Amino acid sequence: MKLDRPARRATLVVHVIAAAGWLGLTLGLLALAVTAITTESPAMTEATVRSMKVFADWLILPLALLTLLSGLVLSLGTPWGLARHRWVYTKFWMTLGTTVASVFALRPGVTDAAASVASGAGVLDPTDLVAGPIVSLSAYLFMTVVSVLKPWGLTKRGRKHRAGSRNAVDGRGVRQTA
Numbered sequence: 001m002k003l004d005r006p007a008r009r010a011t012l013v014v015h016v017i018a019a020a021g022w023l024g025l026t027l028g029l030l031a032l033a034v035t036a037i038t039t040e041s042p043a044m045t046e047a048t049v050r051s052m053k054v055f056a057d058w059l060i061l062p063l064a065l066l067t068l069l070s071g072l073v074l075s076l077g078t079p080w081g082l083a084r085h086r087w088v089y090t091k092f093w094m095t096l097g098t099t100v101a102s103v104f105a106l107r108p109g110v111t112d113a114a115a116s117v118a119s120g121a122g123v124l125d126p127t128d129l130v131a132g133p134i135v136s137l138s139a140y141l142f143m144t145v146v147s148v149l150k151p152w153g154l155t156k157r158g159r160k161h162r163a164g165s166r167n168a169v170d171g172r173g174v175r176q177t178a
């Protein structure tokens, strides 16, 4: 499957919007979590943790899946390939890892904290509440830098592919998206 130029450009726009949205969401979650654990006001704690729950319930999974799916389409539909360039392959596994962690650790943690503040017990595990957003924010910042700089060259598979064909994996065309 090879994407033609308009399809590649449209998918790239969707991909960057989804990835930027995911990054912004995590930044928002971090601001809310820090406020929740530092404020003196129980009403503010409840409001911020409840807001985190709304974001976690409605936005995390759709943005994660959209980033992953559009990234897969771009990888498989362009000469970049999924496992030919280290920067793409690294992003793929990191995105998969952070998606799983968001669904099975971050979201349940926020749900527990929301139940706990609703029962009047406050935030029982403040470290847990900020840890999720800190870890994912660091991962997305790293992946954004990697996406722009595209470091580390070809994988073993990419070198084999290039040796086997003159398909110009690193030639003109790859970076001429926009």
Ligand code: HEM
Pocket: 008, 012, 015, 016, 019, 020, 022, 067, 068, 070, 071, 072, 074, 075, 078, 080, 081, 088, 091, 092, 093, 095, 096, 140, 143, 144, 147, 148, 174, 175, 177
């Ligand atoms: C949070 C995760 C991700 C972030 C922040 C991110 C960010 C970006 C950004 C900013 C670009 C534009 C780079 C440029 O045009 O110079 C890009 C392109 C790209 N991304 Fe991602 N991405 C993420 C996940 C993924 C995943 C999971 C894959 C693969 C499965 C992927 C594959 C690609 C490919 C192949 C391109 C180049 C597209 C082209 O030139 O046509 N990305 N990404």
